[in-house]
Amino acid sequence: MSVAALPARALTRVPYYLASIRVWESLFALPFAYMGMVLAAGGWPRLSTFIWITLAMAGARTLAMSANRYIHRKEDAINPRTANRHLPKGLLKPWEVALMAAVGLGVFLFAASQLNPLAFALAPVAAVYVVLYSYAKYHTWTCNLLLGWSLAIAPIGAWVAVTGTLEPQAVLLAFAVATWAGGFDILYTCSDYEFDGKYGIHSIPRRFGFKNAFHITRGLHFLSAVSMLALGLWMGLNYFYYIGWAFAVSLLVFESGFLKPDDLSKLNAPFFKYNSGVSMLHLGFTILALVV
Numbered sequence: 001m002s003v004a005a006l007p008a009r010a011l012t013r014v015p016y017y018l019a020s021i022r023v024w025e026s027l028f029a030l031p032f033a034y035m036g037m038v039l040a041a042g043g044w045p046r047l048s049t050f051i052w053i054t055l056a057m058a059g060a061r062t063l064a065m066s067a068n069r070y071i072h073r074k075e076d077a078i079n080p081r082t083a084n085r086h087l088p089k090g091l092l093k094p095w096e097v098a099l100m101a102a103v104g105l106g107v108f109l110f111a112a113s114q115l116n117p118l119a120f121a122l123a124p125v126a127a128v129y130v131v132l133y134s135y136a137k138y139h140t141w142t143c144n145l146l147l148g149w150s151l152a153i154a155p156i157g158a159w160v161a162v163t164g165t166l167e168p169q170a171v172l173l174a175f176a177v178a179t180w181a182g183g184f185d186i187l188y189t190c191s192d193y194e195f196d197g198k199y200g201i202h203s204i205p206r207r208f209g210f211k212n213a214f215h216i217t218r219g220l221h222f223l224s225a226v227s228m229l230a231l232g233l234w235m236g237l238n239y240f241y242y243i244g245w246a247f248a249v250s251l252l253v254f255e256s257g258f259l260k261p262d263d264l265s266k267l268n269a270p271f272f273k274y275n276s277g278v279s280m281l282h283l284g285f286t287i288l289a290l291v292v
Contacts, residue, residue, distance in 0.1 A: 032154050033155055034158065035173065036158035039286065053158050059105065062103065062104030066098070075195075076088050108127060118160050137202050143203060159173070169235060190205045210261040210262075243285050244285025248278050
C-alpha cells in the first residue's frame with residue numbers, strides 16, 4: 001500500500017476505531033465529568049474550559065480503552081464473549097490499537113496543559129492509572145473496584161480543571177461514581193466466571209462467589225446513593241438535584257430485583273446496556289439545580 005493511500009484507508013476504518021473504544025459507553029463517565037465541572041463552577045463554566053475538558057475526556061477514554069484492548073488481546077481471542085471484538089477478528093491490527101492509545105494520550109495531556117497547572121501535573125498520574133488498572137485482574141480480586149476508580153477520575157479531573165484545586169466535595173462525587181461503576185463491573189464480570197477460573201483471572205465473583213458478589217454490588221450501590229445524597233445536602237442544591245437523584249436510585253433498586261445470581265441471561269438485556277443514560281439524566285437535573 002502506498003503512503004498516499006494510508007489516509008484514505010484510515011478514514012474507512014474510523015467506524016472500527018470508534019466501535020473498539022465503545023464510544024457509546026462514554027455516556028456513563030462523561031456526564032459525571034460534566035457534573036464535577038458544573039458543581040465546581042457553580043453553573044456553566046467558560047466555553048474554553050468546557051471544550052478542553054471534553055477533549056481531555058475523549059483522549060483519556062481512547063487511551064484507556066485502547067490500552068485495555070491491546071493488553072487483553074490474547075484472552076479476548078479465546079473468550080467466547082469477547083471473540084467478536086475488533087482485534088480478535090482481525091478488523092484492527094495491534095499496532096493500530098497501540099497507535100490509538102498513543103494519540104489518546106497526546107490529546108489528553110495537551111488538553112490538560114490548556115486548563116491549569118494542577119490539571120497538567122495530575123494528568124500523567126491519571127494516564128498511568130487508566131493503563132495499569134487493566135493488569136489488575138491478573139493479580140487481585142479488587143480489580144472491579146479499581147475499575148470503578150478509573151471512571152471516578154473523570155469528575156475529579158473536571159473539578160480540578162475548573163478550580164485548579166482538589167476539594168473534598170470532588171472526592172465525595174468521585175467516591176459515588178467509583179462505587180456505582182464498580183458495582184456494575186462486578187455484575188458484568190459474573191458472565192466470565194467460568195472463563196476467569198480456567199485462566200486464572202481474578203475478580204470479586206471468583207473470590208466470593210455469585211451470591212456474595214451480588215450482596216457486595218448492592219452494598220456499593222447503597223454507598224453510591226448515600227454519597228450522592230450527601231453531596232447535594234453538603235452543597236445546598238435545590239430540589240431539582242434530588243429529582244435526578246431519585247431517578248438514579250430508582251434504577252439501582254429496580255436492577256437489584258431484576259437480576260438474580262441464578263439467572264445471568266438478563267445481563268444482556270437492553271435495559272442494562274443503556275443504564276448509562278441515567279447519569280445523563282442526573283446531570284440534567286444537577287444543571288437545573290444550579291441555574292434555576
